[in-house]
Amino acid sequence: MFRKLLFNHQDIKQLIIAFIGAFVGITFLVTSVHYLVRVNEFGENTEILGANILVIQRKVTSSSSLNLTKTDFELKEIEKMKKEPFVEDVQAVVSNNFRVWLETNDKTIPPFKTDVFIQAVDKKFLDVKSEKWKWKEGDKSVPIIMPRDFVVMLNTFMSASGIPQISDELAMQVKFKLRISNGVSQEWVDSKIIGFTNEIPALLVPEEFMTYANAKFTDGTTGKITQLMIAGKEGQFGKLEAYMDDHGLESRNSQVVVSRLKSIVGTLFGVISGISIIAVLLSGLVLIQYLQLLMAQNKYEIRTLLRLGYAPNVLISSFFLYFLKLFVLISGLSFASFILLKFLIDEIFKTGGIYLNESLSWTSIFALALSLIIFTASSFITAKKGVLSLHNK
C-alpha cells in the first residue's frame, strides 16, 4: 500500500535517464579502474629485471663509430651517476672477454651453431626465482637466460628449414652447448635455457660463471664497460629519461616503449576514470534529484502519514529501500557489463600481444562497492532530510 501511495507520482522518463546514466558511469568507472590497475601491473614479475630497471648504453653516433667519442663508461662516471637523487643503484654489465659459440646438443632438433655474446649482471637487479640460476666451478651445466629475439630468430631458421617452430617451454627442454675459447685453449660446457628476456640483447649467465670464464679465457685485453644496469627510484622515470637524453644515453627501445605505452594507456584509462567519476556523480545527482522530486510530489502523502502517526523511520525506509534496490540493480548490471567488456578488451589486448592479468582486480570491486555506498548513503540522507522536514507540519 505504501508503494501505491508514495510512488504514485513518478516521472519514469527521468528515472530511466538517471538509471542509464548511472549504469554507464559505473560500468566505465569499474572497467577503467580495473585496466588502470592491470596496465600498471603489466610487465611486473614477468621479466627478469625488476621494476624501474633499465639497461643503458651510450648512443652510437657517426663520431663514435669513427672512435672520436667514447662508448664506454668510466668508474668515476658510474659513481657520479649513483649519486643522482632519482637513481637507486647503478652497476656495470659484465661482458665476455673471450669468444663464445652456442650450439645445439640435442638429437630432436637439427644442428645449429652461432657466435654469441654473453653478459652477467649483479643478482640484485634480477628477478629470477628459479633455483637453477646458480653455477660454481666444476658444475657440468651452466644456466642461461635467452634474449627472446634469439628464439624468434631460431624459429625463423627452423621455419626456413621446414622444421616445426618451438615454443618457450620446448626451447627450455633443448640441450645446448657453450664453446668458450681464447684462441689457444677451449672448453665445452653444457647449457640449458631457464628463462627469457626482452630487455637484454645478450645471453645472460650467472656472475660466477662469467668471473671464472673471464679469468680463464681472457684474450689479454681489459673489458670495457659499455652497458650499465640502472635502477630508477619509484615514480621518477621521467627524470631518469631526461638525464639519459642530456647525457647521450639510450636504453633498449622495448623497455622505453613499454614504459611509455604503460604511461599512455594508463593516462587514457585515467582520463576515462575521471570522466566516469563525473558521470557517476552526475547520474547520482540526477537520481538524488529524482528522489527529491518524488518526495516533493508526494509531500501531501508523507505529511499526512506522519500526521496519522506513522514513524518517520518507516517512511524513510520506504524511500531508501526503493533506491537501494535500484542501486543494487544498477550495480549488478554494471558489474555484468564490466565482465563482458573485460572479456572483449582482454581479447583486444591479447590480439595486440599484451597479456594482462585476467583476474578481477580488487580495486575495481572496491570502486563498485564505493559507488554503491555513496549512492545509498546519499539516498538515505536525502530521504531522511525530506521526511523529517515534513514532520510536525
Added chain:
Amino acid sequence: MDLKFENVIPNPFANIAFEKNSFWGNTWELKKGERVLLNASSGKGKTSFTHFTYGLRNDFQGKILLDGQNNQNLTILEWTKIRQEKLAVVFQDLQLFAQLSVNDNFLLKANLTGNFKIEKAKQYLDYVGLSDKWDQKCGILSMGQLQRVAIIRALLQPFDWIILDEPFSHLDLENASKCMELINNRCDELKAGFILTTLDSINSISFNREIKL
C-alpha cells in the same frame, strides 16, 4: 492523558484582549473522558487550536501540556506514539488519500496499531449509510461522504482524546447524529474524551463542557 492549556494565544492574536471565559489567554484543564465543545465563529482560531494541540504548529504563546509535558518539547518518537495511541484527529480538510479506496484509507490507520478489526470499520460505514463505498476511491466521494469516512478513520485507533475540527460541516442532521453516536460509543469504549470545534451549538452533540474561543 489530561490536557492543560496555559494562557495559549495564537501569535496573530497577541495584541487582542480576551474575556475571562475565552479559551485563548486563560488556563484550562481538560481531564480524560471529558466531552468538550469548542464553539466559535469563523476566524476565531478553531483550526489553529487543533493544529497547536496536535503539534503541527507552534506559532503561539503560552503552553500546551499533555500529561504535564510541554508539547513543544516532545521528540519525534514521542509524537509518533501519542498520535498512534493517545490523540486521534479529524482535520477540517479531512486529510484523506484521494487515490486510495475507502478500505485502503482505513487500513492505513488500522494497521498502525493493529488493535482494531477492519470488519468493524465496515459496520461503521454501513451505519453511516456508505456501505457501497467500501471499495470506491475517496477522490470521487462527496464532501459529506468524505467527512463520514474521515470520522470513522479517526475512530480506528486507540485514543484518550479525539479532536474533531468542524466534523459535521457538510452533514445533514441525521448523518451528523449517527456520526456523533459512533464517536460517543467509541469514547465510552475507550473511556476517552473529545474536543469538537463547531461554528454553532448543534442539538445532536451531547457534551459536558462548552468553551468559547
